Amino acid sequence: MLQGKRTWLFENKPAIISTGTTGGPFEAKGNIPDDFDILYDDMWIGEDSYEKAERVMFEDACSTAIEKAGLTKEDIQFMFAGDLVNQLTPTSFAARTLAAPYFGLFGACSTSMEGLALGAYIVNSGGSKYILTGASSHNSATEKQFRYPTEYGAQKPPTAQWTATASGAAVVSDQGMGPKVTSATIGKVIDMGLSDPYNMGGAMAPAAVDTIEAHFKERNIDPSYYDLIITGDLGKIGQHVAYDLLQDHGLHITKEQFVDCGLQIYKSDQPVQAGASGAGCSAAVAYGHFINKMKQGDFSKMLVVATGALLSPLSYQQKESIPCIAHAVSIEM
Template sequence: MNKKSGKQTIAYAAPPFLVSAAAVAGPMEEQGLLGGQYDRILEDNLAGQDSWEKTESLMLELALNTAVNKMGGALDDIDFILAGDLLNQLMSSHFAARSLGRPFLGLYGACSTMAESMLLGAVLVDGGFASMVAAAVSSHHDAAERQYRYPTELGVQRPPAAQWTVTGAGAVVLSREGNGPRVTAATVGKVVDAGLKDPNAMGPAMAPAAADTLWQHLQDTGRQPNYYDIILTGDLGQIGKTLLIQLMQEKGVDIAANYEDCGLMIYKEEQDPHAGASGCASSALVLCGHAFPLLVAGRLKRILLIGTGSLHSPTSYQQKETLPAIAHAVAIEA
């Protein structure tokens, strides 16, 4: 059976059930717009660990264990874990996988990794290669700042276009059997480079990739934007969101009525995230803490999650490279 629809979209023949989701958030995130919707909250950004990186691994473990516990299962029920983060060599994910002891596939799509892990996890389940998989991501503000920008101790002033990396982790469990929403389709994105070089302004760099994937998804599926109750991008922030709306308008598609960016749903304005939130956990917290319960309750029927990621590295930036970006789209329908 041909499970490919159009040029870049997968149409799952046996759409996996999204049977459980869990979100672990830092204290700043709990004080934000979605406070009270997360499963676990850290007391502070270290949570008893002696480094931010260890804290991030702990969050990922907590998210995965909580998602499994919420469905009444055990880790041994999970055939494969697919997870990723922002740190070199997927440090947080690999060290969490060391503790969890389950077959593991590490993924790097920058901040698009939540969508990528769900896309590939659904492939494994739909293809009969697994009965149940977990897809998860994490990010930590202080760890990401240390790797990509400056140590937080320096107190470097952030430019207005900068975004605040979310401290958190999210995990979902995809199953061949179950109840609730299902992952019905996914569009694999292409690497798109708009030629921008400012790593503090990732929203404008990622918006063209989001537009490319969203346009192709609509073409491949024959759907209109209003097919979905809401279209969510991962972390374009205010500048990137505005640009995406404009780019789609240029293609003759109006998404303004039912489009939101996860990066604008995490923090309150008075928390001063500048242009919004970013990081792998931006889309993960919104999906696992906010959207999934609405799908289960029937308040949302269809959502399109477009994970967005800037694929630069400290090395590429120092070599004066541009910021390539990617976006993957996952359709979830109740």
């Protein structure tokens, strides 16, 4: 099971038997609208707050995944999930609706793979037949909490990233068809002293590199093993930094192989500065776009490296730098 210091191999190959993805109106106009199961016309989703809207969006992703698996919510034994809102408000309230035994997780935008790593581990070792995992983010709820209410129209520098309004959920089981979760490498907190919350991609890049290097070393494979190495979400700046660092460290990943969820979800002419971010971005893009492509036979092996900036408005105000983390999970057909 454990190989090296922080990599788990899943010998029983738990499968992602279904996924559910939901997104907002801005995502509907994006690059991959067909990869969302549900797209909403407005940011409120019939609710009277953005946090409640995020809850509905995540509930819809979960219930879509459960339905596509031919299950009911009573079949889900454990749920591993989180979001960016303080105290995981949308996720905790969604867990109330789903009524499944629940592990609340916080890893900022790395939450998607934190949940998949833990959930796949539990399924692989016989601790559950069906687990549900996922993550969400809502642009207006997140901007209000971390920066400014979107209604203020505050400007952002070109290094900033756009928080996606999106959710992704997956049902993982030891039986059933679907891409297999074959291993996971768990991230350490890496902090290179960057403190600009408008350049989180740059801050997170070294964490992604640390986890990717550990993954290849501990699995004793080289980058050519994977068709794609997918970060989520470094954006333009961070992905560039990560690519250069990986080359410097002697890991020969090609530019074609190295993609970022934050650069997939929107069209190049959408005004998102350096790209997308948000816990829901890597969840929706990995469980929607990339899993769909795998199932269509476009490629067969991917490493998803979800990166999180573990800052808070308070740590920023207290002049702290940004601690970052990345968790990598391999998914193979």
